[in-house]
Amino acid sequence: MRKMAAVWVLMLWAAASTASAQVAGVFPVQGTNLTEGEAAAIGVLIASAYAQQIHEKVLGPNELAAVLQQTASERDSAQQIGLREYIHVEAVHLGQRTTVHAELRNKWGSLLFEVRDTALSLDDMEVVSQRIAAALARRTPLENTRTIDTVTLREAHGKNRLFMEKLFGVRFALVMPFARHLETQASLLVQFDARLEQEHYFLELGAGFWLPSETNSHASLGGFVGHLGGSYYLMHASCSPYLGLGVSPRAFLGEYEGAGLAVNAHVGVMFMREASTRLYAELRVDQNLIKARSNAYDYDYTVSGAPRRAQDVLPTELSLAVGLGF
Numbered sequence: 001m002r003k004m005a006a007v008w009v010l011m012l013w014a015a016a017s018t019a020s021a022q023v024a025g026v027f028p029v030q031g032t033n034l035t036e037g038e039a040a041a042i043g044v045l046i047a048s049a050y051a052q053q054i055h056e057k058v059l060g061p062n063e064l065a066a067v068l069q070q071t072a073s074e075r076d077s078a079q080q081i082g083l084r085e086y087i088h089v090e091a092v093h094l095g096q097r098t099t100v101h102a103e104l105r106n107k108w109g110s111l112l113f114e115v116r117d118t119a120l121s122l123d124d125m126e127v128v129s130q131r132i133a134a135a136l137a138r139r140t141p142l143e144n145t146r147t148i149d150t151v152t153l154r155e156a157h158g159k160n161r162l163f164m165e166k167l168f169g170v171r172f173a174l175v176m177p178f179a180r181h182l183e184t185q186a187s188l189l190v191q192f193d194a195r196l197e198q199e200h201y202f203l204e205l206g207a208g209f210w211l212p213s214e215t216n217s218h219a220s221l222g223g224f225v226g227h228l229g230g231s232y233y234l235m236h237a238s239c240s241p242y243l244g245l246g247v248s249p250r251a252f253l254g255e256y257e258g259a260g261l262a263v264n265a266h267v268g269v270m271f272m273r274e275a276s277t278r279l280y281a282e283l284r285v286d287q288n289l290i291k292a293r294s295n296a297y298d299y300d301y302t303v304s305g306a307p308r309r310a311q312d313v314l315p316t317e318l319s320l321a322v323g324l325g326f
Contacts, residue, residue, distance in 0.1 A: 024050065025059035025086045027074045033093040038122065042091050045126055046102065049133035050087065059083070075109035083107050087136065096120060100128060104136040113139045146274050147238060167195040167278055169325030171206060177221050179315035185220040187213040191227065193323055201232045204246065212254045221292060221315060223253040229264070241269045248286055256292035256313065263287055268321075278325040286317040 026047040031039035043061035051058035064077060071077045078086045088103045098121075103114040115135040119128045134145040173189040191208025205228055212222025229246020248262040268282030291312040 023057050023059060023081070023083055024054065025064050025078065025081070025083045026050065026061055027064050027068060027077070027086060027088060028061040029089045029091050031091045031093070034091055034098070038093075039091060041122075042098075042100065042125060042129070043089060045129035046087060046089060046133055049130045050137060053133050053137035075105070075107070078105075078107045078109075085112065098122065098125065100125075100132060102132050102136060115142050117142055165197045167193075167197060167202075167325035169193050169278070169323055171208070171282075171321055171323040173282075173284070173319040173321035175210065175221075175317050175319040177315040177317045179313040181311040182313040182315060183220065185213055187211055187220045187222065189225060189319065189321075191225065193325065195325060199233075200236070201230060202242075203230050204228070204244070210250070221252060221254075221256055221313075223251050223257075225250045227264075229266075231266070231268070233270070238273050239269065239271050240273055241267070243267055252292045256294055258290070258293040260288055260290045260292060262289060262317070276326065278323075280323045280325070282321045282323065284317075284319045284321060286319070288315050288317070290314075 026043050029039040029043040031042070034042075040061055047058045047060035059081070064081075067077045067081060068074065071080060074086060074088060077083075085104060085106050088105060090101045092099050098119045099116065100119065101114070101116045104112045106112055113136055115132055117128045117132055119125045131142055131145045134140075135142045138145070169192075171189075171191045171193040173191070174186055175189050176184065176186050178184055188211045189208060190211070191206040193204065193206045195205075196203045207224070207226045210222045210225045212220050226249045227246055228248075229244050231242040231244030233240045233242045235241060244266050246264050246266070248264055250260045250262065252258050252260055264284050264286040266282050266284035268280055271279045271281075291314045293312050
């Protein structure tokens, strides 16, 4: 029994040693133009964010300060405690900006990965800490860690895509009109598309040309088509579905002609909302309010010996679109 107990004690000790070796740590921040409390807060934020990324215990600056005073070396301290890896942090405050340089090192002091970011205020430091921790944990450049909720103020002053933004691009749609006395044929709509976006909605302005198609000697609708509408995001995420309404002035050309106006409802999905290039897909239904006048004649039917003019149409249009915005 004593031998068995000794074996269990050794096994538990080995397990504890192994678990201890997996611990990471963030040493006290080496700050310039920062108060002691501000430097300590930066270190705690990075330690907490890194723990969330690797799902393991991470020792913070307060826990490592005492052993660092004894060894005077982060590498020696890491080996003495049994850290697997540690983060060396330097922060420099100039004016309103704080630049943070973080290095991930193994227990022997070898550099594994490094990243640098700038906070325009100390209030922005929480987001910066999350981004730094994600970059170190994944060994990826800082720009790859941006999500819709982790945009720094520095990025927001640049090409941030979360606040009032102007997206210009092109929209391609396959349109299928349905109406009495109208041959149903698919045709292509090409539009310039401009979107003004807020966090939860966007306004849209479009203009383009509807290309008529002809099959079996039957012409389809075509002409110039505009769009003015608004849409509301159903989710606050990188990939966000949306619903919207709009109006569509148009001028029919070809076999059908005249000015027209339609109202529409649409549902779509916006992809990569945090990126500088956008892709979206959309399903739209347009209902015309003004008939398109036909200028063709039906020679199978006559009125007083003359061919009868084909009937006007009031189409409902179903369209499937994809768009690209910048």
